Amino acid sequence: MIDSFVGGINEFSKYIIPFLLVGIPFYGLVFKKVKVYESFVEGAKDGFTISVRIIPYLVAILVAIGMFRASGALDLLLNALSPALTFIGFPPENLPLALMRPLSGSGSLGLLTDLVNQHGADSLIAKIGATMFGSTETTFYVLAVYFGSVGIRKTRHALLAGLFADLVGVLSAVYICQFLFA
């Protein structure tokens, strides 16, 4: 029953974007007599300026992350942390993904792919990994892009709160999967 429910949701999700692309102009044109073409172009103009404005922030964040990963420092951090994690029931296999996730979307997708290939999609480790991947965000990237787009440089507590939420998401992913699938 769950299977068909979830299948239905994923089937439905295919129609969301096309529906929005047609539904919003339809509502505007038919009910509110909005000049939809002119409005669209007016709004779309901002796409360029905003995208260009975030470049310096993205360069800053992504370069630092790339250097950190390439130096082998991330691996060292993993090795240092794994005994403590095993102690709280956190599978060490999932640790690289958990640490990579806030830093890099493509990097963490690569790690998840690797987990699935090595352990199989039916394994607990792959299920934990996939849940983690779906439950957390590339927090550093989002922070750089969102604050960068309006020129905010003092981010105050946003990073700490975001990372704390990621941590809770990661731990919840581990424990809920162990509870349901182990």
Added chain:
Amino acid sequence: MLNYIWFGMMFIAVVVGTFTGNIDAVTEAAIDMAKVAVNLAIGLIGIMALWLGIMKIAEESGLIRIIARGLRPITIRLFPDVPPDHPAIGSIVLNMSANILGLGNAATPLGLKAMEELQELNPSKETATNAMAMFLALNTSSVQLILPATVVALMGSFSSQLFITTLVATSMSTIAAVVAVKFLEKRKRFAIVEGSQS
């Protein structure tokens, strides 16, 4: 905080790279990622233009106001500093809906629009407001109803089991985000001070 993390990552990378003999890789990563950053930003232009265009129609036809009004009881508590009728609330609500439905491509333009509107309410333009921090934290911890397409592709028929686990984990992280922001925004360390370290 970002100052120390940013510098710390690069500093540690150079030190570790020197000892592990990966220093060439560190240099290469720095140059590569600089290019990746620009490509990412350029790649955003088209999608941004598409969604900001559609958003403009939604705004001019009054749709955004209707949605924002419906969710006022929630948003008024999460964003007490933002007037309930401010356009920022509409964009925030749309961005969060896009996140919940797993529409990453639509979420970013909507989120950046929300940031722009929140910035109008910001008295000191280089410092994040409480509302911005709340919005960011909610964004990175968003409840997920629909799994990312990449995960479905990887996990195949097992994806359906992940619906519930993801829903639980993201609900927990959203609660954590709200609690953390509300707690931290009152700390002296994170107070808004002109010319302070962040």
